[in-house]
Amino acid sequence: MNAAPADQIRLLDVQALDLRLSQLAHKRTSLPEHAEIDSLTKDLTQLRDLLVASQTEESDTAREQTKAEQDVDQVRQRATRDQQRLDSGAVSSPKDLESLQREIVSLAKRQGDLEDVVLEVMERREAAQERAAELTERVSSVQARTDDATTRRDSALAELDAEIASVTKEREIVAGSVPGDLLKLYDKLRGQQGGVGAARLYQRRCEGCRLELNITEVNEVKAAAPDAVLRCENCRRILVRTSESGL
Secondary structure, three states: OEOOHHHHHHHHHHHHHHHHHHHHHHHHHOOHHHHHHHHHHHHHHHHHHHHHHHHHHHHHHHHHHHHHHHHHHHHHHHHHHHHHHHHHOOOOOHHHHHHHHHHHHHHHHHHHHHHHHHHHHHHHHHHHHHHHHHHHHHHHHHHHHHHHHHHHHHHHHHHHHHHHHHHHHHHHHHHOOOOHHHHHHHHHHHHHOOOOOEEEEEOOEEOOOOOEOOHHHHHHHHHOOOOEOEEOOOOOOEEEEOOOOOO
8 A cells, every 4th residue: 555655644643633532531431530429429329328217217216206105195194083083082992992092003103114115215216316417417418529529520521522522623634634545544453453553663663562673674664665555564553654763
């Protein structure tokens, strides 16, 4: 294949732009904000789960407290009625009086036990409320950090996308000035060689594989016509000669 030396040098410009696009694409996917947002999102999910558990516990203990207080109230009302009967003198039978007095004592003990249950439930409810309040604050804090990281990521992506669009347009213009068959070969090699399809020959060294040409290869390059499209014997990339090739 033959191509004017100027076209071959423009191919190096295309290669430089392609490398820049690869760098920008890598930078786009490796922004530190990506990992930061992933970490914060995991923390946020965990905190929200804990918050829901605390809110559920608070709701459950609220119902439990209501039920315990109702039990206390029922026992208190019954004890009041028994005490009123005792005080009224309506019960005259010694046996009935003894039974009523025993019931009043039993109800007092039962009331005391139930009031202890109420206090225990109230303590658990207060602990759940405090935990829920703490978790609510933590969720808000992590959400704010997540929002901040998302804003920074989106801003960085917008800048990168703008630069990618600019470089892509420049690449289209420069590539449009390269002969089609040469560009097709370059694109094929670029796909095979890790994104580098053309390399400059600099001081007798291929900048694609970083290997220096041996004397035989140097002589072959010297003997080649200026418009001959050369390939590196080692990496098979297009080898572009310039004034700095050291020939």
